[in-house]
Amino acid sequence: MSEPVLEVSDLGASYGAIQVLRNINFVVNAGEVVVILGANGAGKTTTLRSVCAMVATSGSVRLFGEEVRTHDTADIVRRGVAHVPQGRGTFPELSVLDNLRLGAYVRKDKEIASDIDQWTTVFPRLGERKDQAAGSLSGGEQQMLAVARAMMSRPKLLLLDEPSLGLAPLIIEDLFGRFAALNKDTGTTMLVVEQNAEIALDIADRGYVLEAGQIVLEGTSNELHSNDAVRAAYLGA
Amino acid sequence: MTRFAPHISERDLDMASRPKWLNGSTVLYAAMAVVLLILLGPIFRGGSQLFLQRVFDSLNNGAVYAVTAISLVLIFKATTLINFAQGNIAMFGAYVCYQLSVKMGWPVWPSIFVAMIVMAIVGAAIERTLIRPFGPADHLPVVLITFGLASILLALAGAIWGLEFLAFPSPFPAKPGDRFTIGGAFFRYETVGTLLVLAVMLVVLFAILGRTKMGLAFRAVSSNVESARLVGVHTGRTLQFGWALAAALSVLGACLVAKQTNLEPSFMAKLTIFAFAAAVLGGLDSIGGSVIGAFIVAVVQSLVTGYGQQVAGFGWLKSNFALVVAFALILVVLLFKPEGLYGTKRIERV
Numbered sequence: 001m002s003e004p005v006l007e008v009s010d011l012g013a014s015y016g017a018i019q020v021l022r023n024i025n026f027v028v029n030a031g032e033v034v035v036i037l038g039a040n041g042a043g044k045t046t047t048l049r050s051v052c053a054m055v056a057t058s059g060s061v062r063l064f065g066e067e068v069r070t071h072d073t074a075d076i077v078r079r080g081v082a083h084v085p086q087g088r089g090t091f092p093e094l095s096v097l098d099n100l101r102l103g104a105y106v107r108k109d110k111e112i113a114s115d116i117d118q119w120t121t122v123f124p125r126l127g128e129r130k131d132q133a134a135g136s137l138s139g140g141e142q143q144m145l146a147v148a149r150a151m152m153s154r155p156k157l158l159l160l161d162e163p164s165l166g167l168a169p170l171i172i173e174d175l176f177g178r179f180a181a182l183n184k185d186t187g188t189t190m191l192v193v194e195q196n197a198e199i200a201l202d203i204a205d206r207g208y209v210l211e212a213g214q215i216v217l218e219g220t221s222n223e224l225h226s227n228d229a230v231r232a233a234y235l236g237a
Numbered sequence: 238m239t240r241f242a243p244h245i246s247e248r249d250l251d252m253a254s255r256p257k258w259l260n261g262s263t264v265l266y267a268a269m270a271v272v273l274l275i276l277l278g279p280i281f282r283g284g285s286q287l288f289l290q291r292v293f294d295s296l297n298n299g300a301v302y303a304v305t306a307i308s309l310v311l312i313f314k315a316t317t318l319i320n321f322a323q324g325n326i327a328m329f330g331a332y333v334c335y336q337l338s339v340k341m342g343w344p345v346w347p348s349i350f351v352a353m354i355v356m357a358i359v360g361a362a363i364e365r366t367l368i369r370p371f372g373p374a375d376h377l378p379v380v381l382i383t384f385g386l387a388s389i390l391l392a393l394a395g396a397i398w399g400l401e402f403l404a405f406p407s408p409f410p411a412k413p414g415d416r417f418t419i420g421g422a423f424f425r426y427e428t429v430g431t432l433l434v435l436a437v438m439l440v441v442l443f444a445i446l447g448r449t450k451m452g453l454a455f456r457a458v459s460s461n462v463e464s465a466r467l468v469g470v471h472t473g474r475t476l477q478f479g480w481a482l483a484a485a486l487s488v489l490g491a492c493l494v495a496k497q498t499n500l501e502p503s504f505m506a507k508l509t510i511f512a513f514a515a516a517v518l519g520g521l522d523s524i525g526g527s528v529i530g531a532f533i534v535a536v537v538q539s540l541v542t543g544y545g546q547q548v549a550g551f552g553w554l555k556s557n558f559a560l561v562v563a564f565a566l567i568l569v570v571l572l573f574k575p576e577g578l579y580g581t582k583r584i585e586r587v
Contacts, residue, residue, distance in 0.1 A: 054463075074471050089461065101453060103468055
């Protein structure tokens, strides 16, 4: 098998004196959708931020076989990682169009305009509102903008931080349907952290369960879905 | 909840219980209307020619306040900080221009241009060495540094060029007869020139911010630093660009006004306070707003100092009260409409 897209080993992360992650190990292979499940405060967001070098970490983060743990965020983005942060992370004062242009900030090719056309076709609401300030969009629209902006960088690895948060169930279903389609159509590798295990396991190939800063369980989506502990903790069964 | 929601303070709730028309803007406009109303008597007694003259005289100030206010706004947008050294960066640049033009005999405009570039480089160096080592959220040390920087530049200018007033060359025709007449009032060519420079500067600035990649990055950092990093923007370099741009613009403002005030190490001090008032009034994060604020401040300043003494009981209101007017304005805005006329209401993630 070829080199994994992302290989995290012995990862630790801390905010000041507070150790948030301990001894985290996981792998994301090319073309996969991998989910990390965890409750509030388990360290999901920190795990994603560690991949992008946005927190102080120890251990190893290998991207396409290369150690990038100590690189800076802008460099990791240039290596093909797009991160959709929790709370969408759009630029609220900037127009939808400028948000999309910023998604392509690291690109130097001439196809940026045609990519904008493409993503505003995939998400017609964004096309209709392209000159509006991103902050005036609804929560669901902002999440779509955040995803479209991330895709504008033509990422090899897409990191999604709790995309379902604060959205209505129907919108969540639509959104995850789009993630699955995106993965299938573009082959983009995805790492999703979620609390909503039901919908996340639906689109994921494999998953990990994070508890109190440590990985306590891993398996295929089917295995996790039928695991009693996961069912009790995340699926309300 | 992670959606963007307007930050609601107790004061907003208090405001909500009042009638709808009684909001920050109305209070602000009402305050300005009251000031004008008080001045109405002397304005009528003085006649339209004098009134026009006072307004024309204020336009030059307005344009210079605007340029200086924009340089404050640029830094504020990017860092939510007031750069207290901005006025003295501008002052130092004016001395560089003086050195080139008066001492070395260069023509005025190339001198101004080179002074802008020199101070842009200085601004970029200041950002890299004194500002960047501190985290963007670490406001107190950076504010203290800008204060210290202001004193250093002041002392340095005094040491190099002395403390006496120096005559500064005018970038525009400024002989006594260089003016035309509108409604009996004089409109000086200098004022026309200053307004034109402001207009050109705004066009260039909006083109840089709106149409270049660096401008896009600057607006991204201003809007959301974390997300800017996540799309690959080098935030440090972008802020450095902001410092350089702000320094260059403020030098331009200082060079436009130095002919009228003469050059002296603290010649930008008062002017920077008026520019600050203009920026607060217009909205500290709004470039267009701060230009409008600058002209409002300049006109109000000119009318209050020009007519104020003639209002019964206000004989003590000499022109040195102009600064008090500026501070009163800042206070009223901060109390009743903290985001200013055209600024964005503060948005917080809750």
